Amino acid sequence: MKFSLDDKTKQTLLNAKSIVFFTGAGISAESGIPTFRGKDGIWNKLKPEELANFNAFLKNPKLVWEWYQHRKDIINNCQPNPAHKTIAEAQNSFDRVTVITQNIDNLHKRAGSKTVYELHGNIERNFCIKCKKEYGDDVPLKEGLPKCECGGLVRPDVVWFGEYLPQDVFQASEKEAENCDVFFIVGTTGIVYPAASIIYLAKNSGAYLIEINITETDVTSSVDQSFFGKAGEVLPLIFSEI
Numbered sequence: 278m279k280f281s282l283d284d285k286t287k288q289t290l291l292n293a294k295s296i297v298f299f300t301g302a303g304i305s306a307e308s309g310i311p312t313f314r315g316k317d318g319i320w321n322k323l324k325p326e327e328l329a330n331f332n333a334f335l336k337n338p339k340l341v342w343e344w345y346q347h348r349k350d351i352i353n354n355c356q357p358n359p360a361h362k363t364i365a366e367a368q369n370s371f372d373r374v375t376v377i378t379q380n381i382d383n384l385h386k387r388a389g390s391k392t393v394y395e396l397h398g399n400i401e402r403n404f405c406i407k408c409k410k411e412y413g414d415d416v417p418l419k420e421g422l423p424k425c426e427c428g429g430l431v432r433p434d435v436v437w438f439g440e441y442l443p444q445d446v447f448q449a450s451e452k453e454a455e456n457c458d459v460f461f462i463v464g465t466t467g468i469v470y471p472a473a474s475i476i477y478l479a480k481n482s483g484a485y486l487i488e489i490n491i492t493e494t495d496v497t498s499s500v501d502q503s504f505f506g507k508a509g510e511v512l513p514l515i516f517s518e519i
């Protein structure tokens with residue numbers, strides 16, 4: 278792949294102290310995890326609203342758990358790719374590196390990123406809907422369903438349709454976006470709110486915006502620099518130049 282950084286982008290990165298990576302499903306596509314809206318997206322095959330909401334869970338917890346177990350199995354068999362790894366390695370070159378992700382797949386942490394704000398939760402965590410006790414994958418099963426010791430149903434710690442984002446995580450993400458020098462937008466359509474509002478907060482706060490995506494998005498016209506290509510190829514190339 279022919280690649281070179283323009284002077285402005287290179288200089289901005291060289292001078293940057295604090296950088297943020299705002300990531301979406303596209304960054305994990307090369308690890309083998311289907312995106313939501315692409316041509317192979319999982320939402321082309323089934324209606325997420327029917328499964329990913331609290332009422333669906335109360336009505337048919339077994340079905341919802343089957344779906345999440347299926348996704349967990351896919352994710353457990355996937356590894357962080359060069360995009361996740363490049364972001365983790367950037368921690369050695371900048372004063373402050375923050376990942377703000379819409380993904381629930383835990384691949385940023387598995388790659389070694391230390392500050393990761395998970396706006397939509399994490400599929401490796403679960404909690405009891407009654408007493409809020411937190412569980413990992415060690416949830417006791419009763420009658421084939423994950424149940425807390427208090428008797429409550431245990432659910433995945435992910436954000437479902439109609440639910441608020443975790444407010445502490447969202448506020449911390451907003452603060453990073455307001456104070457960073459460079460804000461990368463990697464592998465996201467940028468159309469799901471309130472997560473996407475963080476992009477425009479970074480822009481209005483003066484950050485230099487760099488987008489990496491295989492295609493144009495709703496965000497493209499607002500960024501300072503776009504790279505069209507796979508995140509696992511483009512990110513290593515960018516950071517090999519600085």
Ligand code: OAD
Nearest residue numbers: 301302303306312313314379464465466469490491507508
């Ligand atoms: P989408 O599936 O909407 O978008 C994936 C984006 O990644 C698209 O813009 C693709 O063009 C791009 N893409 C695909 N492969 C790529 C690659 N190898 N390198 C770079 N870019 C690539 O996923 P999100 O934008 O993450 O929320 O979706 C946002 C939210 O929508 C999700 O977190 C989920 C869903 O509702 C919840 O579940 C709460």
